[in-house]
Amino acid sequence: MQTFTFKDGSIAVGLQNEPSKIANISIDSVTSMNRECDAIWNRSANEFVGKISPDNCTIESRRGGSLYITGHFVLSENSYWTYESGRRADGTYTFGSEKIDPLKLNKARYFTCWMGVQNDEMESGWNFTANQPIHDQGGEIWMAKTGSNPEKMAIRLRNVRWPYGNGQDSLVIYALKEGQEKAVSYAWGEYNAALSGINLRWLQAGCTLNQ
Numbered sequence: 001m002q003t004f005t006f007k008d009g010s011i012a013v014g015l016q017n018e019p020s021k022i023a024n025i026s027i028d029s030v031t032s033m034n035r036e037c038d039a040i041w042n043r044s045a046n047e048f049v050g051k052i053s054p055d056n057c058t059i060e061s062r063r064g065g066s067l068y069i070t071g072h073f074v075l076s077e078n079s080y081w082t083y084e085s086g087r088r089a090d091g092t093y094t095f096g097s098e099k100i101d102p103l104k105l106n107k108a109r110y111f112t113c114w115m116g117v118q119n120d121e122m123e124s125g126w127n128f129t130a131n132q133p134i135h136d137q138g139g140e141i142w143m144a145k146t147g148s149n150p151e152k153m154a155i156r157l158r159n160v161r162w163p164y165g166n167g168q169d170s171l172v173i174y175a176l177k178e179g180q181e182k183a184v185s186y187a188w189g190e191y192n193a194a195l196s197g198i199n200l201r202w203l204q205a206g207c208t209l210n211q
Contacts, residue, residue, distance in 0.1 A: 007030065047076040079106050108137040113208075152177070184203075
């Protein structure tokens, strides 16, 4: 697997909060690292395991000197684990470390949701939206309560999987208000549920798994 890097890393800053910026990224935004930095993949049971060997992959740091790059990747049916590190010839790490601590990404499921926020100034009594796409790895849908007392509210959908301990895997739907770090309320069900909903009287929402 060939490895690329951004010519200007600032173009990717904040993508998690402004996904529309992805439209500004093209093949001209990246450059290929040398082919000795290719990741070599092999099948291991029902997974694929990839590795960039630090004995082969060396790049010139923008801060001067050479960096030895290593990477470890695991791709399974439901997750992707990735870890990279860079160290100098004297053994000091500029990113990552000798200990492999991967970023663990779970495969997302996509839902379609409706959402209503109570608004006594509306003839219907509600601000309402429907057919909104969302994923279950922390996806959010925001809408505004209009009128003389405007507010922004949202739902978040998160498939919570516990790697250890007594926590029970659950599909959780959260109610959020702009400016409040913690969720106002939440409800949960089976982690593999195809339907999730919440009714707080002043906010209602329902999400159905896309088939």
